[in-house]
Amino acid sequence: MADAATIHSKAPDDTGFIRVGSGAPVLLIHGVGMNAAIWHPQIAAMQNRFDVIAIDMLGHGASPLPPENAGLSDFADQAIRLLDHLGLDRVAVVGHSMGALVAQELALRAPSRVGSLVCLNAVFRRPPELAQAVRERAAALGGPCDPSAIAATIARWFGSPIPPALADAAATARIALESVDAQGYARTYRLFASADTAHADRLADLTVPALFMTGSEDRNSTPAMSAAMARLAPAGQCLVLNGEKHMMTIASPQKVTQRIMAFLDQTAAAPASVEVDPAFDAPAFDAMEFRRALGSFLTGVTIVTTIDEAGDPRGFTANSFTSVSLDPPLVLVCIAKKALGHQAFSTSRGFAINILAEAQKAASGIFASKAADKFASVAWQPGQSGNPLIEGSVAVFDCGMEQLVDAGDHSILIGRVRDFSHNGTQPLGYCRGAYVTPGLSQEALAAAAPPGTEVGAILEKEGRVLFFETAEGACQLPAGHGLGAANDPRSLKGRLAASAIDAELGFLYAVWDDATDASRTHVYYRGTVAAPVSGDGQIRFVEIERITELKVADPAVRSMLARYARERAEDTFGVYVGSEVEGEVRPLAKPALSAPIHSGPIHSGQR
Template identity: 30%
Template sequence: MTIRYVREFKGFAGIRLESDDIGTADDPSIILLHGFGQTRKVWEDVAVGLEQAGRHVINVDLRGHGGSDWSSDSRYGFDAYVEDLRAVLGQMRTRPVVVAAMHSGWIATAALAEDAATLASGLILVDPPAEKGGQTVRAAAETVSASLLQGLAKPDYDTKLLDLFHVDGTGERLSVAAPHINIPVLLIRGALGSVEPDTASPAFVAAFPDVEAIDVDGGGLLVNAERTEAFNGLLIDFLERKQPRFIPEYRSGSDARTLRDAMGCFATGITIITAHAADGKPIGLTANSFTSVSLDPPLLLVCIANNAGSAETLRSAESFAVNVLQIGQQPVSNLFAGKGEDRFAGTRWEVGEYGAPILPSSLGIFECTRNALHEAGDHFLLVGKVEKASFEPRRDPLLYFRGKYRRLHFT
């Protein structure tokens, strides 16, 4: 039995985007984007076929189309659609494959330009028009609408968008974007669907690092609707090769490696703990085992390995600082995680108000006095009373997950 319900997303400037959510959310996800002059109904048979092949399908109406809001302030520019898609991707629980027809292929390419690998796991372009020489948005939409009136579905869109979706400069923008989209890409063309076959293959497609291209003989105007079986076969073949379905395989055990990898599933920020040695020399080390303990009194805790080079100094330090790192401090994190280097020689630092060295370029700084120390296996827990906290609200945190540095994605 197919699981289906209507799902809403919040798009750019708060616009409501309506979609069909089909299948089980634990299966690999696919987002379907129709072309202008269509609605999500044009994907109906494709969506069912994908769901039957074990995929979770999100079939979206673009703004100004079908069940999605029609913009009251006529926001139908190219960037509005790009930001809509980025908003939808940001609300997904997993990284989906994006399937985009016609001019939606342009939108998807621009949306994935900066951080494709964090937003999506694949991109499939269906009959994207050439940046130059191809049909205009209005011509394409009106041609499709005529086809839809012959039996595929009833056209349902705000005609104002055809004049407001400006594409000037799009070709250059897509050519710049494509080389940075480092996820698998598939181009599917309906061989008979192109009004101008010589210009049907967009120039930017060749710039994708990992791209395949397939022509569907007899594809007609809407290859996904008129050759659904062949189209689905191509989609599923690509998906099984590039994003195969899998049964979750949980590793278990009590050994140190398994425990370390399991702990790595918990994403954290990164800190540098600093203090002064007895001879006045500044010391510091990188740590991600850090947490708030109490607000009244203000206490925090850091976890230090017994074999760390700075461990003995931190055991006896009467004051120390916790410097929470921002995304520009990855080199500093690496420096303070290494051994045998003068970590402070090339690092900007100063003495804080309570005597500990601080790194003033950090996202946040907690200056502490020693409150308690607890032994805990091969580590010890250093509890500090926060005497002063400072932070820079315009910076973003440096994150750590599964042994790699990460950064936030904001929707």
Template identity: 45%
Template sequence: MPELQPRSSLGGIAYLEKGQGEPLLLIHGVGLNAEAWGPQIAALSDTHRVIALDMPGHGGSAAPGAELADYVAQAAALLDQLHIAKANVVGHSMGGLVAIGLALQHPDRVLRLGVLNSVYERSAQARSAVEARAAEIARSGSCGDIEQPIRRWLGAGETPLHAALRGWLSAMDPAAYAQAYRIFATGDRLFSGRLGGLAMPALFATGAEDPNSTPEMARAMAAAAPRGRAAVLDGQRHMMNLVAAEATTRLIRDLLSQPLEACDTKSLRSAFGSFMTGVTVVTTVDAAGEPRGFTANSFTSVSLDPPLLLVCIAKAAASAAVFAAAPGFAVNILAEDQKEVSGIFASKRPDKFAGVDWAASANGQPLIAGSLAWFDCARREVIDAGDHVILMGAIRGFASREANPLGYARGGYVSLGLEQAAVNAASKSHTVVGAIIECRGGLLAERDAATGQMRLPEVGRSGASGTASLLSAELRRKGIDAELAFLFAVFENPETHVQSIYYRGEAAGPAGALQLLPFDALPYEAFAEEAVRVMLKRYADERQQGRFKIYSGNHERGEVRALG
């Protein structure tokens, strides 16, 4: 065991302390003492002020109270006497129950919570077995067969750790041991249904081979806590903080690195959406030989030598297990005219491949017809990554063609197929940005209060030039939740040098501050600009045909080009 600082004592509470920084309180299990955290004290004191206490009746601390609440009160009292307002708290086994009690009773004092090899909602049979052992210890007036828990915790054999545990258990006062064991036998029922009150980041970890503090218990606790995370160490039993000290310490370090404020996932998704990507459909074949696929924009080239790529799939996706187990997969990069294909594979339709033209690759992976490029991959590695799984593939074959890609940004599809001169025009002249937005089968427009004429939603007509982001913000201000999909027209007035850029989009409704005009009776003459009237007539025609194009030119003459 590592050499530790001598114990200190305050108010009958013995403890070890080492290091400086944010406080970390460690609470051991039944029959142990603060030295059971030896490896963690040595490792974590380089960044934290680590305090490991002796629970009541253990080590150098005074005799125990009668209930779990007394152990919780002891931990809170030590923080008070050390003038620590808030601390990270990690408990092992029964110490995990004490840590949970402290976090529930004093949530403002617990920064982050760690619960290692603890118990939750035991079965009646398991609880009765532990209660029987506690009763036997109390009747015998001794600590009983200490070899039995040592074998359960560490397995058979003899190591220095076996000897250390034997020495700690042998030194226990039998009455204090029996009392703590009785509380541990019933304490978990106190928290049944209450873990939803844990607002702080929380870790619930155990060993895969811990028969009493099972992986199922750790996962159930993590699922019940709002910010809970479960971790299971393969091949480990109850004393994993000593047997697998480095791995356990890494789990605690990861907990200590978690932000105190909960992540606003909606805002985070919006921030991620600022990065414009392409769109892919990832495909494979399941064990029954059926094609499976999903839409993804989390696609990255990894290496040229060897040729590697990766994609991500949410663990919640229906096909996540299929892709994780499949020996290979294909990535199809979609072209600009394959928005419908993207929508099909983003849906939960059971027959996604029924309406899509596809063929099998040389290795049997589904390749989507019309894709800009495809990559046929063998599974290289499957990596667990939070709420997603990373699929790394070794590229066995690929092909590509010349066309414009389907783009995606800020929750909507974007067109990259404009002439560079049109794209650069915004930097050379004043720009008006507007949109033709469909809503419940009609067109959204607004009436100019000064002239009484209709106009499309737009920004940049007066003042600074408009942008797509400013237009989206203006629409939200007016109560419109719209998706701006593709560019529809780009034209410049050579006399005024005003550049006009119009998108086409959709809104689910309501119309907010705008008016809803029926497409079969659009009042074209109510719109002041001839260029806008012509654009709307073209839109109505192409809407009936079901195929849109892009106009580029000036306000009088230009070219209409098909997408893709």
């Protein structure tokens, strides 16, 4: 098949367009300064399954100029004339940036002509400082293309300096900007600068399935904007692509196009009267990893967040969080009906649950208050659904709204998890009106232990456990005399620091007295390695299922490692307390029909 970029045609009104492929028709509408050929990566990927039509907007490519004071209706009418010319009664429409606004206008003006809608990097209710910057850029246009203005645009879109991986995409965008008609560009950009509120009161009438997709790093068409539009549109969905900027259509065409086609396939398969399932891009979950992420919650503290219809972040503190189901992955949280944010959350299309770490006690208090700008106190970024994810959290669950349940003076928000992450930091707990910080209490226990106490750790990273290898070929867990400090080479922290190991100690795992010296105690913690480890020849990472095969001199440590391997596989941990030869495993969560087991550590994990 010929190169899509060379197949240009003209409609009777002189509109330029490209048409390639066969199948369900899809209309592509580019942004300001671009032209139909900018969609070449999408056309190449879609033409075997779709009848792809890419239009040159008024003032761009081969199309005539728009009126001097053009409105979105002029651009939408141009698209309708092209569909009439091509004999297409109904199409899916994909628009980028300014093209997304035109796509929305087309769907609102002629709803019978649009089957589904994809709005890429669309603008909506710009904040004052951003609106002012766009208006100033628009006011400066009108003459021949200014190389410095083009350079500023490329830097805004791709960064300065341009990353080598984006050099080709930046060159493609630069060519388009250098070739666009200056007058057409200026007239269109002036409209673009003021059109971000054009549909604020009309999105509720946008009945077609609509996907609002943007990049997490797009500072002009922000995730909050897409989340707000998705919330207002009756069948709207929001998707945020991590790490992407404004020109993601050419910077990451494969990723973007796959999401577009997945959405079009889903909407095509859905009955007309059924709202499209927003899980069209939901990942396949590792059930055990999902369970471990949920296990990060102690009896703890969360901040629940969403984006309201104005595009502003909202949040509240809650400890009424629980898992509901692994398949499908469902969680719930409760919000009081008298809460200021109840309206925003009860009408939201999704929310995020951020499980707080010990260090986030202050944030918990702020989000439990009536502070005017709660989000000024935390660093956050949008998740895949546009919901705010708070940095430093033990775990985050980005959810779509599955069900809202009325429950007395509260509402239960049941969310279907779209994405999640978790780490090994200590969770912040809350009990009997006070915060609980288990990590600090564990350190206090180790610090206050009698002289000669051995303090060690089972440190895990990506399913492997860290060991030191001795000259004789044996393996040892990191351990030292007391917890200590980084400047004490005999302590656990000192030994870790000497090998540049950045570790995060977690829960207490085992405490036992030495069989030959009753005054000597051994204390071991679970933990994680928080950063890459330097290439120290003595350091070795071993897969969890193989740690029982290692040569370990201390029989009590061998016994503990065997228990760890079993409990890690079952994700049911306990704490061993006793002597080297006899003790009991005390479950962290009491299982059904449990009983103490009095035996050596090598058998003590059986429960």
